[in-house]
Amino acid sequence: QVQLVESGGGLVQPGGSLRLSCSASGNIFSFDTMAWYRQAPGKERELVAALNSGGSTVYAESVKGRFTISGDNTKTSVYLQMNSLQPIDTAVYYCNSRMGFGNYWGQGTQVTVSS
Numbered sequence: 001q002v003q004l005v006e007s008g009g010g011l012v013q014p015g016g017s018l019r020l021s022c023s024a025s026g027n028i029f030s031f032d033t034m035a036w037y038r039q040a041p042g043k044e045r046e047l048v049a050a051l052n053s054g055g056s057t058v059y060a061e062s063v064k065g066r067f068t069i070s071g072d073n074t075k076t077s078v079y080l081q082m083n084s085l086q087p088i089d090t091a092v093y094y095c096n097s098r099m100g101f102g103n104y105w106g107q108g109t110q111v112t113v114s115s
Contacts, residue, residue, distance in 0.1 A: 001026055002024055002025070002026040002097070002099070002102065002104045003024065003025050003104075004022055004095045004096075004105060004106035004107075005022065005023055005025070005095075005107070006020060006094070006095045006107065006108065006109040007021050008021050009110045010110075010111070011112045011113075012111070012112070012113055013113070013114070014113055014114075014115055015085065015086075016085050017081070017083045017085065018082045018085065019080070019081050019082070020079065020082065020109060020111075021077065021078075022077060022078045022079070022095030022097075023076070024076040024077065024104070028076055028099060030053070030075035031053070031075050031076065031097040031098060031099045032053050032098050032099055032100070033050060033051070033052050033053070033097065033098040034050070034051045034052075034069070034071055034078035034096070034097045034098075035048075035049065035051065035069075035078070035095075035096040035097070036049050036050075036069060036093055036094070036095060037094045037096055038089075038092065038094065039091055039094070039108075040090060040091040040092075043091075045094070046060060048063055048067065048069075048080070048093070049063065049068075050069065051069045051070065051071055051078060053075060062088070066082065066084045067080060067081065067082050067083070068080070068081040068083075069081075078097065085111075085113045087113045087114060088113075090112050090113050090114070091111060092109065092110050092111075093108065093109050093110075094106055094108045
């Protein structure tokens with residue numbers, strides 16, 4: 001099976017930046033779609049950004065212009081550059097990748113934005 005592992009979360013002050021990374025291992029070749037989701041306490045998990053194999057991207061309106069999703073040339077890793085972070089961005093961030101009929105999730109990494 002496929003495993004996704006996130007890293008890069010932590011505590012940052014408002015206005016700061018973090019870069020999340022997600023790396024895949026296991027029985028993989030490349031992913032069709034890579035994405036980041038987040039879930040804040042008491043809220044449903046929401047799509048933050050997505051990247052397809054053709055390079056097109058989709059962003060949640062709340063992060064547009066502040067976050068950037070990217071992947072490496074193996075299409076087995078995905079990154080999320082987060083700038084101008086605000087307290088409302090506080091959540092557990094999850095890596096998600098799709099390959100064929102597979103849908104895979106990472107364990108999540110906590111991002112806390114607070115002064």
